[in-house]
Amino acid sequence: MKPKLTGKKILMFVDDIYEDLELLYPKIRMIEEGAQVIIAGSFKMKVYSGKHGYPCKSDASFDEIHSNEFDALIIPGGFAPDKLRREKKVLDITREIFNSGKLVAHICHAGWIPISAGIMKGYKCTSTPGIKDDLMNAGAEWFNEPVVIDRNMISSRNPGDLPEFCRAIIKMLSQK
Secondary structure, three states, rough: OOOOOOEEEEEEEEEOOOOOOHHHHHHHHHHOOOOOEEEOOOOOOOEEEEEOEEEEEEEHHHHHHHHHOOOOEEEEOOOOOHHHOOOOHHHHHHHHHHHHHOOOEEEEEHHHHHHOOOOOOOOEOOHHHHHHHHHHOOOEEEEEOEEEEOOEEEEEEEEHHHHHHHHHHOOOOOOO
């Protein structure tokens, strides 16, 4: 079967205490479908530690990333998004990818980054219930569903939703 995402370039963010499965599962699925996945952190080639101890080495630093090089942004959850949303460059990249009509996908606590980037107003989404109020206060309409797709945004609740989350991402990117 021919890979569906050949030629696509996808950005993912990383910092310490990321949710291991929410980074690794989408990364591997996108690579299986032929996409090039770039993991960006504050420092290039730094090894970050996941919430459950799994290591992830960044491919690039935020300062080396240019949003126009990517077809999509997938943001994993855990507690890393709470740290990442304080980085101006992370918010700028998120906003630029989103405003260019490209896919922004977030799962679990990752919704904190689109909130801080100011892109949630008027969008339907889901997340872990722990940030439901944050999303609603940012102007989003929240649903307790495994996957919510609204225009160029895909969101999911937790690691149990990863199969549906990844299928939705692959479907959207393969149609563009």
